[in-house]
Amino acid sequence: MSFIRKTVCAATLASVLALMPGMAAAETIFGAMAKAYENNPDLNAVRARLRATDENVTIAKAGMRPQVAATASATQLSVGHVSGMPSGYTNDYNQTDVGLSITQMIFDGFQTLNNVRAAESGVFASRENLKANEISILLAAAQAYADVARDQQIVVIRKQNLAFLQEQLNAANARLEVGEGTRTDVSQAEAQLAGAQALLAAAIAQLKQSEATYVQVVGEAPSGVKQPSPASKALPSTLDGAVASAIREHPSVLAALHAVDAAGYQVKSAEGMLLPGVVIQGNVGRHTTTNSSSSDTDYSSASITAQLKVPLYQGGAEFGRIRQAKETLGEQRIMVDSARAAVRQQVTSAYAQMQAATAAISAARKQLSAANLALQGVIEERNVGQKTTLDVLNAQDTVLQAKESLVGYQRNAVVASYSVLAASGKLTIQSQGLEVAEYRSEGHYEEVKDKWFGLRTVDGR
Secondary structure: OOHHHHHHHHHHHHHHHHHOOOOOOOOOHHHHHHHHHHHOHHHHHHHHHHHHHHHHHHHHHHHHOOEEEEEEEEEEEEEOOOOOOOOOOOEEEEEEEEEEEEEEEEEOOOHHHHHHHHHHHHHHHHHHHHHHHHHHHHHHHHHHHHHHHHHHHHHHHHHHHHHHHHHHHHHHHHHHHOOOOOHHHHHHHHHHHHHHHHHHHHHHHHHHHHHHHHHHHHOOOOOOOOOOOOOOOOOOOOHHHHHHHHHHHOHHHHHHHHHHHHHHHHHHHHHHHHOOEEEEEEEEEEEEEEEOOOOOEEEEEEEEEEEEEOOOOOOOHHHHHHHHHHHHHHHHHHHHHHHHHHHHHHHHHHHHHHHHHHHHHHHHHHHHHHHHHHHHHHHHHHHOOOOOHHHHHHHHHHHHHHHHHHHHHHHHHHHHHHHHHHHOOOOOHHHHOOOOOOOOHHHHHHHHOOOOOOOOOOOOO
C-alpha cells in the first residue's frame, strides 16, 4: 500500500472514530471550569441579581426627574324644588375638569444625590460579590474534577486488588489440592476477597456521587477525566505574598469597602432631611360647566407654584434615621476587618494544606515503592514455604493502602493549590486562560442607568 493511500485511510478512520458516540474528547480541568463559568445556574442567578441591582441607580435618579400626572373628573348635581319657583322646577349642574400637572424637585437637601451615589456603590459592591461567586464556582469545578479523577483511579486500584486476591484464592485452592496448603489459607483468601468486593462496591458508589456533583457544578457529565496537575498559573510563590494579595484584591474585601461607601452616602442622605426643600409645580386645566337654567361656562387655567419647605421638627424620626445610618456605617467598617481576617485565614489554611499534600505525595510514593518490593519478597518467600498466605494478603493490603493514599494526596494537592488561588482572589478566567467569553456586567449597567422609561429588559423580556 502506498504512502498516500495509507494517509487517506488513516484520516478516514480518524474521522469515523471522532463521529462515533461515546468517543468525546477528554475533558481537562480548565475545560470543566470554563463550562461551569458559563453554565452553572447558581452563578447565572447571581448575575441576574446584579442586573436587578443595577436598576437601583435608575430608581434613585427618579428623584431628580419631573413627575407628570394627568387628572380628569366629572360632577353631576341635581337640585330639587326651590322656594318661589314653579312646581316641578329642577336645576341640574354638570361639571367636567381635565388637567395636567408637572412637579419638579429643585433641592431636597442633597438626599437624591446621595441616594444615587449610595445606589452606585451598591452596584459596585454587587459586582465584587459576583466576582467572589465566580471564584467560588471555579474552585467548585476544579474540586469536582479532582474528585472524579481520584475516585476513578480508586475504582481501578480496587479492581486490580480484587483480581490479585482472586489469583491468591486460586493459588491457595491449588496448593490445598496437592497437599501443600491448608484450609485456613483458603478461608483467609476468601475473606479478603469478599472484603475487596465490598470495597469496590463502595468505590463505585463514591464515584457516582462525585460524578453527580460534577454535573451539578459543571452542567455536563464528566468525560475522559485524567489526573490533573496542581495549579501553577498565577499561584503566589510565598504565603506572605498570597496573604498580601488577598487583603488587597479579594472581591469580598472590595465588596465590603464599597458597602462602606454606600453606608456613608446613606448617612448624608439621612442628614439631608434636616435641610430645606424647594419644589416647583405647574398645572394646566380645562373646566366645563353645564347648567340647565343658565348659560354654560367653559374656561382654561394655568398656574406655577414654587414651594419652600423648611423642616423644623418631624416627630424625632429624622434624628433616629440619622443615628441608625451612622450605626450601619460603623457596622460596615467592622465588616471590612472581618472580610480581611477571613481571607487571611483562608489563604493560610489553603497554603498549609497545599504544602502538606505536596510533602505527603513524596512520602506516599516512597511508601508505595517499598510496599511493592515487600509484596514481591513475601510472595517469593511464600512460594518456598517461609511465609504464609496471610502474610501475602497483609502485604497486598499495605500496597492497596499506599496506592489509595497516593491518589488521595494528589487530589488534595490539586484542590489545595486552587484553594490558594481562590483565597487570594486570583482564580479567574483571565489568570487561568479559560476559553470562555467573559461576562461583562458593565454593559447592562450602562444600558439602564439613564433610562427614563421602558418596560422591557435589556434582553427584550
